[in-house]
Amino acid sequence: MFVSDSLAVNGQGHLTFSGVDTVSLAEKYGTPLYVMSEDGIRKNCRAFKNAVDEYYGGNGLILYASKAFCCKEIYRIVKSEGLGIDVVSGGELFTALSVSFPAEKIYFHGNNKTPDEIKYAVENRVGCFVVDHIDELEIINSAAEKENITQNVMLRIKPGIDAHTHEFIKTGQIDSKFGFLLESGEAMQAVKNALEYKNLNLCGLHCHIGSQIFEEQPFEFAAKIMLGFLKQIKNETGIELEKLNLGGGFGIKYVEGDMAIPFENYIQKVSEVVKAECKTLDIAVPFILMEPGRAIVGSEGITLYTIGFIKDIPNVRKFVSVDGGISDNPRYALYQAEYSAAVANKAGEDACDVVTIAGKCCESGDLIQKDCHIQKAQTGDILAVFSTGAYNYSMSSNYNRLPKPPVVMIKNGEAREVVKGEKYEDVLRNDL
Numbered sequence: 001m002f003v004s005d006s007l008a009v010n011g012q013g014h015l016t017f018s019g020v021d022t023v024s025l026a027e028k029y030g031t032p033l034y035v036m037s038e039d040g041i042r043k044n045c046r047a048f049k050n051a052v053d054e055y056y057g058g059n060g061l062i063l064y065a066s067k068a069f070c071c072k073e074i075y076r077i078v079k080s081e082g083l084g085i086d087v088v089s090g091g092e093l094f095t096a097l098s099v100s101f102p103a104e105k106i107y108f109h110g111n112n113k114t115p116d117e118i119k120y121a122v123e124n125r126v127g128c129f130v131v132d133h134i135d136e137l138e139i140i141n142s143a144a145e146k147e148n149i150t151q152n153v154m155l156r157i158k159p160g161i162d163a164h165t166h167e168f169i170k171t172g173q174i175d176s177k178f179g180f181l182l183e184s185g186e187a188m189q190a191v192k193n194a195l196e197y198k199n200l201n202l203c204g205l206h207c208h209i210g211s212q213i214f215e216e217q218p219f220e221f222a223a224k225i226m227l228g229f230l231k232q233i234k235n236e237t238g239i240e241l242e243k244l245n246l247g248g249g250f251g252i253k254y255v256e257g258d259m260a261i262p263f264e265n266y267i268q269k270v271s272e273v274v275k276a277e278c279k280t281l282d283i284a285v286p287f288i289l290m291e292p293g294r295a296i297v298g299s300e301g302i303t304l305y306t307i308g309f310i311k312d313i314p315n316v317r318k319f320v321s322v323d324g325g326i327s328d329n330p331r332y333a334l335y336q337a338e339y340s341a342a343v344a345n346k347a348g349e350d351a352c353d354v355v356t357i358a359g360k361c362c363e364s365g366d367l368i369q370k371d372c373h374i375q376k377a378q379t380g381d382i383l384a385v386f387s388t389g390a391y392n393y394s395m396s397s398n399y400n401r402l403p404k405p406p407v408v409m410i411k412n413g414e415a416r417e418v419v420k421g422e423k424y425e426d427v428l429r430n431d432l
């Protein structure tokens with residue numbers, strides 16, 4: 001009935017999340033409110049970790065892609081589960097280091113890392129840079145030279161696969177700001193350059209083919225292409241790189257029709273292709289990295305709102321307004337992301353109404369979802385929007401000077417605040 005196993009209905013007809021009554025959460029903490037399930041997040045971390053242990057004999061590491069949801073507490077959780085992380089900015093790195101995340105398990109991504117970010121990361125001994133531009137090598141090398149260290153780097157490659165939707169394109173996708181092109185020889189040139197630098201150790205290759213992917217074939221194709229390139233590097237330079245990072249992008253369930261397959265199934269199938277291909281190419285199976293973001297936190301978060309005014313325009317649509325909007329969830333406005341929702345205090349009733357959920361920001365495009373099936377709603381009801389754990393809090397803003405909502409984490413049926421909600425004073429804190 002619901003898009004996540006963490007959702008259910010209790011005896012009062014209230015929606016529960018991770019075993020806790022969402023109506024009482026809304027009463028206690030106010031709305032809008034992000035609610036996350038620590039139990040669910042840990043379960044996902046373990047599913048990935050166990051799959052790597054099982055299908056790659058432990059010769060791999062799962063990196064949580066921080067950009068999906070970044071705060072101190074998620075780093076504490078991920079750290080205690082033994083995962084690494086990827087970060088894409090000095091700010092994410094700063095957050096991770098603030099809770100003593102093991103630096104050697106941090107991979108630093110980004111197509112335009114600034115010299116300051118690079119210096120900061122080298123000084124703090126991040127495990128690896130995922131290099132995205134030929135000129136980045138020089139900057140990392142000189143930062144490493146100053147610190148008198150050898151810095152591990154990998155190169156981000158465009159494997160020529162675009163898998164952003166249900167269909168994937170096997171060629172092209174050269175029109176991307178990320179990565180080095182294989183076809184033009186740019187990637188091989190970057191490899192050769194990287195090998196020249198005294199203070200760099202080229203430890204592997206990286207690719208990331210898209211997000212919200214539901215099939216294993218794009219991952220398999222990408223893995224084959226990357227292994228083929230590893231072999232080509234071996235042939236041309238004599239060097240067999242140790243690591244292969246296959247990126248993230250595992251799809252989750254937002255709406256009923258999303259056919260998410262268990263993560264361990266992807267990993268198993270891709271591992272079979274990887275092992276067979278390595279045999280054919282006569283290379284060792286590399287150390288495998290994967291970077292799930294959404295798949296770790298996406299389904300393990302919901303957002304609670306209070307329903308305000310309802311505008312029923314006859315024969316047009318019914319707008320149900322909530323006390324948040326693009327300031328806490330810009331994903332529908334950005335790319336028509338799909339969501340499902342329910343009236344939390346009436347979750348046992350039929351979802352017989354079709355409404356458009358509107359935010360309170362001054363933009364016509366400030367919608368959470370169009371034509372969404374929910375229970376018959378009234379002003380004052382609590383609305384729960386599902387699968388908001390990824391790319392919601394991390395994309396939130398103070399647009400219209402709305403204070404950011406708090407984040408509450410649930411563990412063993414107990415809720416605790418892990419990010420405080422902002423007050424009006426917080427919105428002013430940098431104004432002079």
Ligand SMILES: *Cc1c(COP(=O)(O)O)cnc(C)c1O
Nearest residue numbers: 065208211248249291292293294
């Ligand atoms: C965004 C991103 C991820 C995570 O993607 P999900 O779809 O959230 O799994 C992993 N790696 C890189 C390089 C990314 O940019």
